[in-house]
Amino acid sequence: MENLVIIGSGPAGISAALYAARAGLSPVVLTQGPGALGKAGQIDNYYGAPLTGPALHAAGEEQARALGVRILETQAVGVVGFDTYTVRAVSGDFDTIAVLLATGAKRAAPTIPGLKELEGAGVSYCAVCDAFFYRGKPVAVLGSGDFALHEADELAPLAGSVTILTNGEPEAFTKPCPYPIDRRPISALVGDKALAGVQFADGGLLLANGLFVALGTAGSAEIARQTGAELGADGSVVVDAAMQTTLPGLYAAGDCTGGLKQIAKAVHEGTQAGLSAIQYIRDYRKTHPDL
Amino acid sequence: MAKIITSANFESEIGQAKTPVLVDFWATWCGPCQRQGIILEDMVKDGFPIAKIDVDAEPELARRFRVMSIPTLIVFKDGQEVKRLVGLHNRTQLEEALAQA
Numbered sequence: 305m306e307n308l309v310i311i312g313s314g315p316a317g318i319s320a321a322l323y324a325a326r327a328g329l330s331p332v333v334l335t336q337g338p339g340a341l342g343k344a345g346q347i348d349n350y351y352g353a354p355l356t357g358p359a360l361h362a363a364g365e366e367q368a369r370a371l372g373v374r375i376l377e378t379q380a381v382g383v384v385g386f387d388t389y390t391v392r393a394v395s396g397d398f399d400t401i402a403v404l405l406a407t408g409a410k411r412a413a414p415t416i417p418g419l420k421e422l423e424g425a426g427v428s429y430c431a432v433c434d435a436f437f438y439r440g441k442p443v444a445v446l447g448s449g450d451f452a453l454h455e456a457d458e459l460a461p462l463a464g465s466v467t468i469l470t471n472g473e474p475e476a477f478t479k480p481c482p483y484p485i486d487r488r489p490i491s492a493l494v495g496d497k498a499l500a501g502v503q504f505a506d507g508g509l510l511l512a513n514g515l516f517v518a519l520g521t522a523g524s525a526e527i528a529r530q531t532g533a534e535l536g537a538d539g540s541v542v543v544d545a546a547m548q549t550t551l552p553g554l555y556a557a558g559d560c561t562g563g564l565k566q567i568a569k570a571v572h573e574g575t576q577a578g579l580s581a582i583q584y585i586r587d588y589r590k591t592h593p594d595l
Numbered sequence: 596m597a598k599i600i601t602s603a604n605f606e607s608e609i610g611q612a613k614t615p616v617l618v619d620f621w622a623t624w625c626g627p628c629q630r631q632g633i634i635l636e637d638m639v640k641d642g643f644p645i646a647k648i649d650v651d652a653e654p655e656l657a658r659r660f661r662v663m664s665i666p667t668l669i670v671f672k673d674g675q676e677v678k679r680l681v682g683l684h685n686r687t688q689l690e691e692a693l694a695q696a
Contacts (some may be wrong), residue, residue: 386624386626423682424679436650437650437662438663485609
């Protein structure tokens with residue numbers, strides 16, 4: 305059992321890891337690389353560190369490693385649980401007392417006509433929640449990476465068929481995809497009161513009663529949504545002053561909470577989240593001395 | 596505790612209810628539903644009219660109301676659906692949905 309799993313190794317995730325490690329915890333950071341920081345050139349507006357984004361990111365990881373923080377290159381695809389949590393990653397599962405979502409923010413999803421209108425009527429963002437309703441029916445997963453594959457795995461035992469729709473995006477699976485892949489760009493979702501099918505730009509139609517959205521990698525917002533934490537109207541993760549989401553022991557920090565997309569803000573939120581998680585884990589252990 | 600609705604009592608509890616009722620379609624294995632349940636039980640304590648339908652136990656009711664994603668929250672008034680919220684919603688949003696009915 306881990307005590308703190310941090311998803312993301314940007315300024316928010318690493319700041320939390322630094323505080324947690326110095327407090328005697330053994331945080332593990334799951335990362336897929338530098339994210340937005342990796343794309344930043346020379347940073348001239350962050351206190352005392354006129355570095356490039358990649359250099360700052362590398363320095364942060366190095367600083368954390370020196371304190372004993374484990375940094376693992378893997379993709380988190382979901383978090384389940386309620387009391388303690390299980391972080392599902394491509395490399396395996398991590399059981400943990402607390403989780404920090406610090407994946408950064410995602411670029412906006414493509415606007416597909418019908419997607420918004422058919423939410424809850426065939427369009428779903430949570431395979432583990434909704435697979436049940438598609439017993440024996442044809443479903444599709446929108447996405448082109450391991451997150452999509454994970455959602456397909458949840459659906460496959462129940463659904464009649466599962467097709468992966470990449471919507472013209474390049475595939476980024478790190479393991480073989482056992483499901484049929486349709487690579488055509490999507491023009492619209494069709495269906496009146498409920499989803500009936502997916503219309504492609506070339507005029508073709510795929511019959512599907514369910515479409516599960518799992519674009520790119522699982523971001524903090526997707527993970528929060530699947531776990532049952534609240535999202536704001538803009539899709540950011542709702543947190544309180546302690547950086548806790550609406551679920552006890554589940555924290556979020558950095559770009560994924562909305563507001564300023566600045567390193568200083570991410571460092572502050574990561575620090576607060578780290579301190580809050582330390583307190584939470586200590587309190588949790590008082591009632592669960594075996595952990 | 597929120598009132599448990601089954602096909603046997605749906606007519607009497609929801610169909611013939613004199614005032615609006617917020618009905619939560621949920622299941623035990625759904626994480627967001629558990630969170631939603633806590634919010635709803637809190638509202639029950641403060642007297643809000645709330646009922647729950649377990650979609651595992653009542654697949655017929657889930658089909659009848661075209662529930663394809665959970666949690667789904669439906670406000671019924673005079674036995675008719677007047678408002679539907681899909682996904683986890685906070686207390687303010689639920690109170691608003693009831694007030695508008």
